[in-house]
Amino acid sequence: MSGKYMVVxxxxxxxxxxxxASEVRxxxxxxxxxxxxxxVNxxxxxxGLPQSTVSSNLQILEDTGLIFTRSQKARKGSQKICHSAFxxxxxxxxxEPAERRNDKIEVAMPLGLYTKCDVSAPCGLCSPEGVIGLLDVPQTFLDPGRMRAGLLWFNRGFVEYQFPNNPMLAEVTPRSLDVSMELSSEVPGTSDNWPSDICLHVNGVEVGTWTSPGDFGDKRGKFTPEWWKLAGSQYGMLKTWSVNxxxxxxxxxxxxxxxLRDLDLAAHKSIRMRVGVSEDAEHPGGINIFGRGFGDHDQDILLRINI
Known part of the structure; x- marks a missing residue:
């Protein structure tokens, strides 16, 4: 499983x-x-510990940023769900500078922090706490609440993210560029046989297409919240585009x-990454993008530069 790393x-x-420095923690x-x-329960x-012991240790972990919590609806009121941050x-x-260790530079981009979008219905956004805005209304993708998104989906179109061009800032020459995210097709309900051509662009260059086999709902996603209906998209496949x-x-x-030469990274102040389904796709089966709090891989969209 790909994850998030911290250098201390x-x-x-x-x-x-x-x-x-605690066995319990x-x-x-x-x-x-x-x-x-x-x-907590x-x-x-x-x-096999008292709830009070667990609660006090969770507070220490949250204060240091080693975990984070999100509220989720429960039978009576709400409950806090604890997530591992790393x-x-x-x-x-x-x-040695942290960003240079292990010969790679990584940036994890939260799902809702796209800088440009053009999507068509059916479409929608969810945070781990609930639906954001209105379903099947493309204008909802401009809702400020999108910053909390852990799942987004649309039929055709794209979302675009702008990453800092850290190799240029660090004055290093990249050997390769990787983009990793959890994806599936999008169909009303679910279907494991619903192909969709999901295309990635970097700095305006179409780098490659992956055909998702379907929209998976045979089991609940490992991190998908309980309130999300079981008939909806539950998880995707973790895919990595690598350009070298x-x-x-x-x-x-x-x-x-x-x-990598075609992307001309040195000529750009940022790295623009666009993912979506083209109007002329052979298999226009929509797209689900799973972020933190949904799916089987509790991660954001990950950009890795190998140097």
Missing amino acids: DPLERLDIIKGL VKILKLLGTEGPKN QIAEHL TEILVAFND GQGTFVDGEKVSNVT
């Missing part, structure tokens, strides 16, 4: 070191990281001859 300078973030992090979001039951934490004892000197690949399979 122990002198600057002693709070995180202290946050990890480490067990909580491992539980959330392996089994997904849970409420579920964590206490799984670890899958790996590296404690660094050297002075030999071409563009999706999960290792070559899909086009577009190379």
Whole structure:
């Protein structure tokens, strides 16, 4: 599973070191990281601990940013659901800049922070707490509440994200560029046989298309909230577009001859990433994009530059 990583300078973030200095808190992090979001009662039951003990340790983890919580409707009022913020934490004892470690630069973009969109119905946005705006109304994609989105879908069109051009700022030469996100087709209800051609553009260049086989609803997504109807899209497939000197690949399979040179990253102050379904697609089966709080992979849209 792809995840979110954190590099810690122990002198600057002693709070995180202290946050990890507890067997209970480490067990909580491992539980959330392996089994997904849970409420306080579920964590206490799984670890065999009093709810008060779990609550106090969760507060420490939340204060240090190692977990985050979201409110979710319950039978009586609402409940807090705890999410792990990181899958790996590296404690660094050297002075190498964090963004250069492991020869890669990563930026995780929340699903709702697109800078441009043009979508057609059926379409919609959801946060882990509920529906955002009106369903099947494209103008809802301009709602400020979109910043909280964990799931979005539309029939045709695109959403575009603007990432900082960190390689240019760091004055390094990239070897390859990866874009990773969880995707599926979009059909009213669900169908595992509903192909859709999902296309990725970077800096205005069409880099390659992946054909999603369907819109999956045979089981609840690992991170999909309980309030989301089971008849709706539940999860997708985690796909990675990779652009290097030999071409563009999706999960290792070559899909086009577009190379990193064609993207001309050095000529742009930002990296624009557009994903969607074209009007002339052979299989115009719509798109679901799953972010944090939905689907099987609790991650944002991830841009990775390998240097």
